[in-house]
Amino acid sequence: MNSAPTHFSGRDIVAARPGRNPVDPERPYACLVEPERSASGQVVDVATVFLTNRECPFRCLMCDLWTNTTIDSVPAGAIPRQIDFALERLPRAQQIKLYNSGNFFDAKAIPRSDHPAIIDRVRSFETVIVENHPRLCSDACGRFRDRLGTTLEIALGLETVHPQVLPALNKQMTLDDFARAVSLLLRHDVSVRAFILLRPPFLTEAEGVAWALRSIEYAFSLGVACCSVIPTRAGNGLMERLQAGGQFSPPTLASMEQVLEAGIRLERGRVFMDLWDIERFFPCARCGPLRRERLRQMNLTQHVPAPVSCDCGSAD
Numbered sequence: 001m002n003s004a005p006t007h008f009s010g011r012d013i014v015a016a017r018p019g020r021n022p023v024d025p026e027r028p029y030a031c032l033v034e035p036e037r038s039a040s041g042q043v044v045d046v047a048t049v050f051l052t053n054r055e056c057p058f059r060c061l062m063c064d065l066w067t068n069t070t071i072d073s074v075p076a077g078a079i080p081r082q083i084d085f086a087l088e089r090l091p092r093a094q095q096i097k098l099y100n101s102g103n104f105f106d107a108k109a110i111p112r113s114d115h116p117a118i119i120d121r122v123r124s125f126e127t128v129i130v131e132n133h134p135r136l137c138s139d140a141c142g143r144f145r146d147r148l149g150t151t152l153e154i155a156l157g158l159e160t161v162h163p164q165v166l167p168a169l170n171k172q173m174t175l176d177d178f179a180r181a182v183s184l185l186l187r188h189d190v191s192v193r194a195f196i197l198l199r200p201p202f203l204t205e206a207e208g209v210a211w212a213l214r215s216i217e218y219a220f221s222l223g224v225a226c227c228s229v230i231p232t233r234a235g236n237g238l239m240e241r242l243q244a245g246g247q248f249s250p251p252t253l254a255s256m257e258q259v260l261e262a263g264i265r266l267e268r269g270r271v272f273m274d275l276w277d278i279e280r281f282f283p284c285a286r287c288g289p290l291r292r293e294r295l296r297q298m299n300l301t302q303h304v305p306a307p308v309s310c311d312c313g314s315a316d
Helices: 010-015 078-089 112-122 139-148 175-187 205-222 238-244 253-266 287-301
Strands: 030-037 043-050 095-099 127-132 151-159 191-198 226-231 270-273
Touching: 030 078, 030 270, 030 287, 043 078, 078 112, 095 112, 112 139, 127 191, 139 151, 139 175, 151 175, 151 205, 175 191, 175 205, 191 205, 191 253, 205 226, 205 253, 226 253, 253 270, 253 287, 270 287
Parallel strands: 043 095, 095 127, 127 151, 151 191, 191 226, 226 270
Antiparallel strands: 030 043
16 A cells, blocks of 8 residues: 555545536536447447536545535426436437436435436436445335336445545445445345446555456445446545645556456456546557547457557557
8 A cells, every 4th residue: 555544534525625616406517428338238328417416425535526516405306307408419328327426315416206207207218327325225226116117227336345445435335335235226126336446545556456356356246237447536635635645646547458358357247447538547649549449449348359559668
């Protein structure tokens, strides 16, 4: 480890933040359609609607999703109207992600009175994917799935199984909490996706790779169907402070390739590498775009092609 993990309170994390982005509670802050490999092995179009709603109550050390949230709960009916706004503008897709920068089953973020209207708008999709904190998973998730009448997948943040780093992330969750949530969801016939961090704070580059792979293996051992690996980034105030103090560095593109390759070779479920803003990780202008495309192809095919070679040496 770079150093013993420093534990910050939620108050510390909030105090270090930069400003919040202006958002409209009647509009999603973003929406898009992109391809993704489905559980059936087909590549399908997935509509992702980034819902504007109240900030997550869990103040995770590495999180920057709060930048596009509101301080107060959004009015009843606002979330269905946001979904309408997105679907009117997006091309047709087979699956939909309703990502709300927090927890779909947090009633202060997504009013429960809006559930019927949300279901009406998304039940025609083959799969509906939402995100939730493991401690907020309950039988309500199963009841929502039953009313939905189509495949429901819930994405849970596992982050890392490292015994010192996970508590230091202020996620307010143990591995037992995560395992209980997965077990509950599977009993309700809800599929589970896990978010896993690549090189969270306090780990060296090699440790970041090793613990990401351990986390993937742990998730699959519980019955998780899909793991989405997130390269840890700065951008919320405290992460920059940790970076300046030598307690955090973003992972390299080579580490992203290594983790995705090894995760796919496990053949225990789909493994994806999050490619958002990946340009910031490019080691050079020549090999960066080629390696981004290689990662994208691995996401879609779940096969490992030949590596990219470059004179810069970072791809060898």
